[in-house]
Amino acid sequence: MVKDPVCGMEIGPQSAFASREHMGNVYYFCSENCVNQFDRNPHSFVMQNPEKVDFAGSATTGFNPNLRLSEIELPVIGLKKGGQPGAELIKQALNKHPGIEKVVINPIEGAAVVRFDPQETGVLDIVNAIKESGYKVGSAQKRIGIEGIHCASCVQFIENDLATIPGVLSANVNVGTQEATIEYLPEQTTLSQLNAAIEGWGYKTRVASSDQPADQQEAAHDKEYRSLMNKFWLATIISIPVLLTAYPQFIPIIRDWSMETLRAAWFGAALLTIPVLIYSGGHFFTGAWAALKHRSANMNTLIALGTGAAWLYSTVAITIPGIFPEGTSEPFYDVVAVVIALVVLGQALEIRAKGRTSEAIKKLMGLQAKTARVIRNGQELDIPVEEVLVADVIQVRPGEKIPVDGVILEGSSAVDESMLTGESLPVSKKTGDEVIGATLNKTGAFKFRATKVGKDTALAQIVKMVQDAQNSKAPIARLADTISGYFVPVVMILAVITFVIWFDFGPAPQLVYGLVTAVSVLIIACPCALGLATPMSLMVGIGKGAENGILIRSGEALQTAQGIKTVVLDKTGTITKGKPELTDLIVADQQSVTGEELLRLAAAVESISEHPLAEAIVEGAKTRGLSLSKPEAFEAIPGHGVIATVDGRQVALGNLKMMQRLNVELGDLESKSDTLANDGKTPMFVAVNSQAAGIIAVADTVKEDSKEAIAVLHKMGIEVVMITGDNRRTAEAIARQVGVDRVLAEVLPEDKAHNVHLLQAEGKKVAMVGDGINDAPALAQADVGLAIGTGTDVAIEASDITLIKGSLKGVVTAIEVSRATMRNIRQNLVGAFIYNVLGVPIAMGALFPFFGVLLSPLLAGAAMAFSSVTVVSNANRLRSFHPKFSAK
């Protein structure tokens, strides 16, 4: 006899319903229910099986030192889906380690299960061994604020004390920030234990000010912004006296200075600009030098060359004026100070504006609940959300955020999911329904079991997907990339040519004209505007999509979506709800039963059947509040229908064949049935005591908003095609209801991709919308595959775009987002191209022969600084984009 690990029942292995192999052991199950539960989370059941090993990794069972072997499950970060090379590397590293009994790597869950001898090795060593193989162990990192810690020696004590807590991987106390940063395994220790260790030294703990990792980048941006602004202010203050001495003829008092005084003032300017070069503009020079070492050049190179040349020339001109022709020995220190001030200001503004482009991500990350009320050992505990484990039971009260993903165990409520799906109406949830972490519980209280925590939650996946997509490249950026690769050296050559032309053919003083124009060329050229054009808009556009429940996988998907000419919609689950519902109830004329009675009897018969159509009838009766009697003598006749006795009456339910078999006179019901069938419904005759009683029809009904969405797609000039495996009659009935142009019916699932290909062969950009599982090949074949996600599974591999909310309106919004973003990108690119194509020749002096005007290097600096700010600001305009079907 063996024990079913789920229910604990003793069963014989031969008579077991099913068996599963998990981590080298075979388990047997008494029923389908048990094996399903086991499959959902095998580990949780094995962990409760204390016969062989003790599971140190379990927070519920704890650690038992009497047993020789311990086992721990460590989440491993960075394992690829296929598991290679990580799984092999970690195994090798651990097997070299003493005291390791067994290592199992599960790349899908991203976990390493290690069985080890606690006498010989410890969790810390195992973690280190995994780290040495190049992977990180998924630990919780928590910052804890410590009030009033000043002495450096206490730091050591607290650090040592923290490090001795089992499960703590590293502990660092920073006196400067008054914070302890602790990396630990949440299965092994809790936050309160950590706090207690610190408080044991007489310090009070508080919430750390820099707790959110999302803020880390923001903090870095803030620091960079402040540093740039300091640089800007220094350069600005120094610019004032330098400017005064640069244009003495316009300034009273200075105008009257003698040449000697002026020359002395110029020396002063030379000295004053040195701190500008070193402090305010230092990063241009170090950046340029670093690039030069790699034989590459970038914006830093241009600014460094421009300002460096201006400073060098000026300094030579004032120290040994004799070597230059008469009238050319005037300095340009103003160019150095003002250009650096302007460009640094531009960079500071750019950082500010850039911060706003990633607001969508910040908003998403901010949705995460901070704490969860977990029920462990019958006690409610408020714990940080990072410490919630899979299979924990969590209590949620009205008005609270749902902390992680899970399935409701008891209770019901309405949940506001608008933050993730863009759906404005609260969704009603009952026992067995999925809830998504970060959504808001509105009305009722419920308990749910956590199914996904940490980086597996829908929210974490959404954030990851959006971040990846924001950093991907749109094909349109390729051209800009290629150009900017050659851009800087070309500008440098143009500057040299400019100098030579002015020197050879320009008016006197040639040297000054040549230098000014060459410096202007170097400064006005702005590779940044080109480089920023696509990524900035992409950031905002993809973020905007996410705000509306549309996850765009990459820049390429976004770009392709704008040109969609044909949208292929899978019927079941995409246009329709994917689940049959009771639609019609027809009572035969000569019958005395009421509609309700008819339904009650039919539903009672069907309450035993497991057919989806039967479920629809039972569900329909239940929603009408009918109580069902128990059927007797139930019999299912394959291909015909079902028959049973309910409340002493014989009730038969089935198709025409069933009625003929029972010799039931149908009268006009037969033609009514045909009408229903023509509408794409499935009619079933009901006979009571062999008398025709009526018809019950069920159908997979269309989603409320499908028709509206399809109408808008048409308005956008997009052809809508429906694809389905259903027969033509049903398919066309649905198509008529929602207004689809073209129907591809009776298509086998495996032929869907081929049909998409045929549409593409008509020369159209085709988008396929499906559920992502059955339609995966068709989604992959289409130019853009849109998967309709439901519940917590949002990272659908086969799709280019995932619509979190199961509505076709998402298709419209996705195309709208794509069009708006691409329009914005084109504006940016065109703007940046025109700016450079016009700016560089003007700086070279192209206008001089005609109008006698030359661009001052100061203006060039201003133009360059604000061109990239303009690009980022234009990208930010996208933030005000509102889809037609707005959630708000």
Place this chain on the structure above:
Amino acid sequence: MTPIQIVVTLVGIALSIFIAWFFWLAPKGQTRVSAGVSGVQEVAITVKGGYTPDIIVVKAGQPLRMRFTRQESAGCSETVLFPDFNQSAKLPEGEEVLVEFTPEKAGEYGFQCQMGMLRGKLIVE
């Protein structure tokens, strides 16, 4: 033309040719990465005004692990992208960040910062 103009013109032409040669034509230093005992090709890359090393030669079909460390605060280099491999990573200043994948096909693949100011090349053989 005065002699000095001729000299300036010649110097200008020479300088232009030098710039073209220096940035485009001259062979650049390549860093060949070989696999260690673990079978992983591993390379540490410093990000400061550029990627050091910036031209990395690796073998196809073997896992590649790049350890990026960004030693500057300039916002430009905060993300490294491998567009051909659909990989990207945020590089917080001073922190080592791993980028891992297995290049399957031989060829030359660029990697860069978000706006393409810093560039490197991955040569897969």
